[in-house]
Every structure is written in C-alpha cells, then in structure tokens.
Amino acid sequence: MNGTELILVVEDEPTIAEAVASRLRSEGYEVALAADGPSAVERCTALAPDLVVLDLNLPGFDGIEVCRRIHTYRRVPVVMLTARDDETDMLVGLGVGADDYLTKPFSPRELVARIKAVLRRARSAGNAGPSLLVEAGPGVIEIDPTTRRVSEDGGDVHLTPTEFDLLRALAEAGGAVLSRDQLLAMVWGYRDGSGARTVDSHIRSVRAKLATDVIRTVHGVGYALQTDTIRPTQRIGSPGSPGGPSGETAGALPTSRFGGQR
Numbered sequence: 001m002n003g004t005e006l007i008l009v010v011e012d013e014p015t016i017a018e019a020v021a022s023r024l025r026s027e028g029y030e031v032a033l034a035a036d037g038p039s040a041v042e043r044c045t046a047l048a049p050d051l052v053v054l055d056l057n058l059p060g061f062d063g064i065e066v067c068r069r070i071h072t073y074r075r076v077p078v079v080m081l082t083a084r085d086d087e088t089d090m091l092v093g094l095g096v097g098a099d100d101y102l103t104k105p106f107s108p109r110e111l112v113a114r115i116k117a118v119l120r121r122a123r124s125a126g127n128a129g130p131s132l133l134v135e136a137g138p139g140v141i142e143i144d145p146t147t148r149r150v151s152e153d154g155g156d157v158h159l160t161p162t163e164f165d166l167l168r169a170l171a172e173a174g175g176a177v178l179s180r181d182q183l184l185a186m187v188w189g190y191r192d193g194s195g196a197r198t199v200d201s202h203i204r205s206v207r208a209k210l211a212t213d214v215i216r217t218v219h220g221v222g223y224a225l226q227t228d229t230i231r232p233t234q235r236i237g238s239p240g241s242p243g244g245p246s247g248e249t250a251g252a253l254p255t256s257r258f259g260g261q262r
C-alpha cells in the first residue's frame with residue numbers, strides 16, 4: 001500500500017518458515033526471517049517490520065517474551081502461531097498483546113487473510129472518531145478511538161489492541177447484539193466463521209479487566225453491551241489530531257500508550 005510492507009517471520013521449523021515466507025513473497029510482501037527468540041528481537045529492532053508472524057515455541061526464549069520485548073519500544077502488530085487452541089486461550093488470558101492468533105496447522109491462505117486484516121486495522125487505527133461514553137449503572141467507561149485508550153471511572157484500563165477493537169465494536173453497536181460471526185468480521189476481518197472460540201476468549205479477557213460487568217452474553221447469538229446510554233463526546237478527543245493512513249504502520253506510535261502489560 002505505502003510501498004512494500006516488510007513482514008518478519010519468526011519460526012524455528014525451517015519447512016514452515018520457508019512455506020510462509022514464499023507465500024508472503026508471492027503476495028508482494030518483503031520477508032525477513034528469524035529462528036529463535038533473541039534474534040527475533042534483534043531483527044525486529046534493526047528492521048522495524050510492519051508486522052511480525054511469531055511462533056510461540058522457540059529456542060532461546062518463547063514468543064511471549066519476544067512479544068513483551070518488542071512491544072516495550074514499539075507497537076508492532078503481531079500474529080502469533082500456536083500449537084493448540086487452548087494455548088491461544090491461555091495467551092489471550094495473559095494479555096500477551098498479539099493482534100491475532102492462528103493454531104497450527106493452518107493454511108497459507110488463512111494466514112495471509114489474517115495478516116491483511118491486522119495490517120488494515122493498524123493502518124486505520126489513526127482514523128478515529130470521537131470518544132464514546134458508555135454509562136452502565138453507576139460506572140462510566142470511556143473509549144477513545146484516537147488514543148485507543150479506555151478508562152473506567154477515570155482510571156486507565158489496559159486492553160490489548162484486539163480487546164480494544166472488540167469493546168469499541170460493541171459500543172459502536174449501541175447496545176445491539178452482535179453475533180460472533182459479525183464480531184469476527186468487524187474485529188478480525190474474516191468471514192468464514194471459524195474462530196468463535198477466539199471471540200469468546202477475548203470477551204472473557206475484556207470482562208476480567210473491567211470492574212463493571214458491561215458485556216451481556218446473548219446465548220446462542222452473541223454479545224451486546226449492557227448499558228443505560230452510549231453517547232459520543234468531543235471532550236477528550238482532540239479534533240484534527242489523527243494523521244492520514246500513511247505512516248500509521250511505521251511505528252511512530254509512542255510506546256507509553258501501547259506498551260501494555262507491565
């Protein structure tokens with residue numbers, strides 16, 4: 001989009017690394033490779049990739065530690081590769097901060113679709129509307145799409161990028177019920193309906209971080225915000241501050257905001 005995007009593929013199994021790399025190159029991406037934790041961090045620092053495909057189980061130190069280290073200085077998007085679905089649940093629960101998770105074995109087509117969705121979200125992150133105030137019982141949750149911060153009764157709530165997008169999607173629906181498939185399409189950008197578990201585990205994680213139980217489960221359907229009112233406010237969002245789509249993936253975002261789980 002803005003020139004060629006560089007993807008760092010971190011994977012210690014050479015056959016998978018090669019297959020992923022050649023597929024990504026055929027899609028027009030530039031690809032760099034790393035095969036262990038320490039070199040992943042080094043290459044990420046040196047190359048400033050637009051996205052990292054990160055295997056969880058690596059020699060040196062694992063993908064969780066890689067994610068933590070690379071996010072201390074830059075909010076680079078991460079797609080994490082796991083061996084099992086329950087590993088994904090565990091990582092989401094830990095708030096590791098990957099933007100998406102893919103369980104092995106996966107099809108190259110699926111990986112490419114997810115990478116495109118994550119890059120699209122990263123690019124549009126700066127094009128944001130006013131803050132949303134969600135009033136639920138005595139509490140007020142404020143969702144600011146410009147800074148991508150969430151506060152509850154004035155205190156910061158540290159959500160991962162995906163958790164933020166999920167909560168924002170529910171708030172923007174204004175209390176209407178969104179199905180898991182709708183949320184998968186809106187937040188993750190995919191259409192095949194495979195990933196209901198992913199939605200559920202991220203919802204659990206958002207719930208755990210908010211003091212007010214604001215998310216309503218509609219059994220057999222999906223989720224909605226349980227709220228008295230949701231209204232936009234210009235109080236905090238500074239109009240005119242968001243930049244254009246170019247440069248949003250270049251890593252100029254201040255780490256203090258997105259460094260996340262300390």
Ligand code: CA
Pocket residue numbers: 011012013055056057058
């Ligand atoms: Ca591995």
